[in-house]
Amino acid sequence: MPYSYIGVSSSAAQQQLALALEALAVEFKLPGGFPAPVLAEVDAVIAGHRLPELDLTALPFITIDPPGSQDLDQAMYLERDGEGYTVHYAIADVPSFVPAGGALDEETRRRGQTIYTPGNRVPLHPAPLSEGAASLFANDPRAAFVWEIHLAADASQSTASVRRATVRSVAKLGYEQSQEMLDAGTAPAAFAGTLALLREIGMKRIALERDRGGASLNVPQQEVEFVDGRYVLEFRPGLPIEDWNAQISLLTGMAAAELMIRGKVGILRTMPAPDAEAVAAYRLQTVALGKPWEEGMAYGAYLRTLDTADPKQLALMHAAAALFRGAGYTPFDGTVPEEITQAAVAAPYAHATAPLRRLVDRFVLAICAALCAGEEVPAWAKDALAQLPEIMSASNQLANKVDRAAIDTVEAALLSHQVGKTFDAVVLAGPRKNGNGNKPAANPRSFIQVTDPAVAGYCEGDLEPGSVVRVRLVSADMTKRIVVFAVAS
Template sequence: MPYSHIGVRRSAAQQSLAHALAALGDEFKLPGDFTPEVLAEVDAVIAGHELPAPDLTALPFITIDPPTSQDLDQAMYLERSGDGYAVHYAIADVPSFVPAGGPLDSETRRRGQTIYTPGQRIPLHPLPLSEGAASLFADDPRSAYVWEIHLAADGSQTSASVRRATVRSVAKLGYEQAQDLFDAGTAPSEYAETLALLAEIGTKRIELERARGGASLNVPAQEVEFVDGRYVLDFRPSLPIEDWNAQISLLTGMAAAQVMIDGKVGILRTMPAPDEVSVAAYRMQTVALGQPWAAGMAYGEYLRTLSAEDPKHLALMHAASTLFRGAGYTPFNGEVPEQVLQSAVAAPYAHTTAPLRRLVDRFVLAICAALCAGEEVPAWAVDALEELPDIMAASNQLAGKVDKAAIDTVEAALLSHQLGGEFNAVVLAGPKKNGHTTKAAAARSSIQIAAPAVTAYCEGDLEPGTVVRVRLAAVDIAKRSVTFVPA
């Protein structure tokens, strides 16, 4: 089987799992229900909301998301323009639903972003907004910030602007559904060209990313889903259409960053280039694992040579996370900061495409629209710039902790009935070093098991990139702990 699962309400392990997952909210002090004051404001805003006058409903936008998503932030319509392309990218018009200084504004600043746990989410906005009036559902006219980005024949940007307008999506597609329609050539004529151009533009944007030295880690994602009454854990590689779709989002984030840089006001998503010590250490790992990183090759280009199907490559993909550190948010007003690059993107970049799920995007959209229109940037957006980095840093840290705890809990539950069992595992990393030596008594190596899809620790100093046989020595669902030993 490609993954393991356990039934709901049918085992002690499942009951322990349900209890442990439910306890995450209290353990991490996650926000609870929205207050009556917030909900009343949302109801009032939705009731009085008016669609923008510019009418783009004749353009057949589509959304491409995980199939169960209801908070649809983005919709796209792609067309040819001369020998190049025009990208129309509609982003949910969250700013028009959040009165500045009101109860919802304050509550979203407290939350920072939507936080996900298996079978549950703690939304940034109340569901009547995030999965209702502001979500870009198919067949319903919606208010949106619409980016119009023109590209040359090679996919490079020639112009970009954003404005509020009314749009209508004609289809809500899941990733696999969209990929199947593209592969089979069976997409309805209304949006067949958009899917075809998504592949064409996405492929060209990937090549441009390579040329500018951009990098991405395509490690198969470890995902937890609730399917047919069961928790399912799997490693899922991304589909080509997901990569193409991500390129449209990256393109828009880069366009937003440049608009704000030109206007000398805004907030960028920045990340410094890897430091020399980290680069040197990673180069040594690539040599040790028989896949040397050649001198003069950009690290993004090197990462593209790695395949998750090869155990040694997989270990190097995990080790490369040491090169992706220090990401943060850089606000500015009146003077462009010296550091504007997001080194993995290899260009200035801003978060602007997910305002239903991430706080900072709401402010970026409003700033960019004002700058493109030649209008004064709203004071509420400028006034928030200095506090947004701290809000987002705290929120990202919390989301990371919750995500790790949830996956650790599900892993323990999935393995609880296999105590004493043996598995084949890939060693991802050896023991963490304490100075120049390793404390032998505490030595443990990071490993990955394919079925069930678990990453864990195994006692001992094991060689990264090797395939080893391990035995499950201990499991504790409540403590989220799994212990392996060499078999």
Template sequence: MAQHVIRYSPSTPVPPAPPTERSSDRPVVAGDALAARFDAIRAELDVPREFPPEVLAEAVAAAAEVVLPERDETPVPFLTIDPPGSMDLDQALHIERDGDGYRVRYAIADVPAFVAPGGAVDTEARKRVATIYAPDQRSPLHPPTLSEDAASLLAGQVRPAFVWDLRLAGDGEGTAATVYRAQVRSLDRLDYEGVQREIDGGTGDERLLLLKEVGLKRIELERRRGGASLPMPEQEVTRDAEGRFILGFRPLLAVEDWNAQISLLTGMAAAEMMIRARVGILRTMPPPDEHSVSRFRRQARSLGIEWPQGEAYGEFLRRLERDNPKHLALIHEATGLFRGAGYTPFEGAAPTQPLHAAVAAPYAHVTAPLRRLVDRFGLVVCEAVSTGQEVPVWVREALPSLPDLMQAGDKKASAVERACTDAVEAAVMQSHVGETFPASVVDLNDKAGAVTVQLMDPAIVAKATGVAALGAEIRVRVRAADVATGRVELEVV
């Protein structure tokens, strides 16, 4: 299936995708039926709503009483890059040349400075686990007093942060890493589209040009390590300036990949610290087993796609094209290679399997503490290790419980995104019942007489009754679409 992404901005609706992008031109007016379906989804999946009064009160007090670290890095001209209108800004970045290499400073919001262990905010966060996004609203991990204000790295505001100081060689390989608490001030609040335009047009300042330079070198190192990413189309629901919902497939901007490499670099440095100290929690995923790789190789052969012997699966995936129907079908089949991801806590000895296969290295989540529970604990572990302090007892005691909490939270967030996307798909297709559309067959279902198809315009991924070959280009008819259930019924014609 496509990756489902909900873009929600409480203050600035997202503009429609530019016409150069392959996205749906059928915006959906946010009517009562769609709003009611979003509410029903939240109720069905038990998505948290309002924060309890004691949580809000503790958050307000924490924001008023926070003590800034003594170390002052406000002169460093950090910048943030996020979707337009985002208020929960976890990361701020600065890159400069360092001799023949680079110095990357990555400031991460110091959520622990505002969240007392065992307090009301902490207890509520362990229930919520992660920020959950829907097209019309979101359920944040922390009260907005913190996540969108006092703890957020908003431009022009002095904030406490964990600062990762990463030294890189000329080829982009990390050579040293430390993390410490400091007060920082981001100067520039940027978005991905604007940064991409500046870099492409040659008008970006050195920080942005170095982001591209370092990002490309980190991508090459990932390739050499044998890392892999799945080039799955990203099915996105956004709001336009008139409050309508738009459904489309959004191509990944190059700057998003470069920026992600900085987060991966930090997560790898965090994992190394944890393993060296023999305490922490890793984000792990086992390498695909021989049976899964052999099956995937047979699927490639059956689709007529050449995969030379000796070429790693990650390198092969990089060559697949999302606008080629046969390649698209194989991309969907490749999900079988990316299974078993989880969180692995440890103390006293490193895990026997510490790797994240897609990263091709040990890796930890430490860069999104405003939106993801586990990152708060990982940051405290790494700062203690880096500064030669003992890891706090409250962190050690929490580590064993985090995998189950994160698994449940991730499952709920994914279910909400899928159900909301289904509802928008149904709203898009309601006015097209009886019409036919071109589609690509991306999966064959165990159920006889059904296939999974992807339509590019409108951007729909759904099952269709009928028989067709994997990777085939076909036409499907819309038989029914129901917003109340989020169901779209298609048939092969």
């Protein structure tokens, strides 16, 4: 599926945009380089690191990530197991590189997660670790937490365990590359079976997700990239293999949650179910936009029927995000909390598959491995449980703000030389209500998606979600990161 790139036209605008994007680091007070004590500790730990004794390098693991990724958290090897399957899922062994209470431990708690900006990123760990010694590069032996998850014929989980082992990936694949190999049947023999089973297992896991009421928001991705020396905005639908790949990660997160609940210690990623009022409002919206959400159909199953190429259905997919709110982290030790479900997953769930880029995963992996081995959970992991929700909440908010600011800045730059021109657009949402929740704001603005170029912005007026309108660009301010349209006469 092709990428759609929209670039800033002139070199002067590129320079202005580059400065505006660089200023985001200052505006949002993003961390700079790592302090000298952290780098010294990382060098010492890498020099003295020893691979686990358990050797699983005979298993042909592969990684599938966005192009250009160097911090490779996950590698998989899938095989048939009678009428079912076995999922071998290797996760980077970050805990073995982070001394408890050390300089790196303290710095990662300050950062929380990797923050991505166009053409750059603010990593959770120094590059020698996240893009070197701990990253699951092809052909290099690496330490990993290896999940072994046995699935029945319908891909439902029967058993799951995790242990430290040495692994070796045989291929570093991108999403498009692996999708093309799978579709054309050109994958090398070493991993052709894993790709074929990824599709088979992924589709069955999607069916299970639908049956249990889980939901995935498959909104076309909008990302800022730096391509051939210039900033561009990428807008593309997801590939099927991305969905299947995500199902393996979800499976592992659910297995981790189950282990910790059984062991009565850990930290879950939780989210409450949407309230009845929000569900009722969304149902009315689906009727108004000509794609009714029928009674008795699960929420996730309904979302998978939406065709985002249809303007009204794209608006419904965006509107569905209103029901995915209130996610947080729930720690426990000794007593399992009453609320343990992640509503979008429709099951207990934990973050366990991205320790190079997200702090909480390091603790979940250590806890799960100890529980599987029948050992005491490390004190450093237990002691951090109470602090992790606040750390992760703050870093999530920061990451979302930076991401939105970067996209808004690029969109304003893309349109800065087109003020006065008209465009076709789809109304994604009507105006926000004022404080009493009933009356519209004094100067209402609706949220729209321009079809070409693929940018989003506000349009003056109270417009009907899902409607197709012709709009005129009123202003595009890169400094303020605001793009405003008006309905064309």
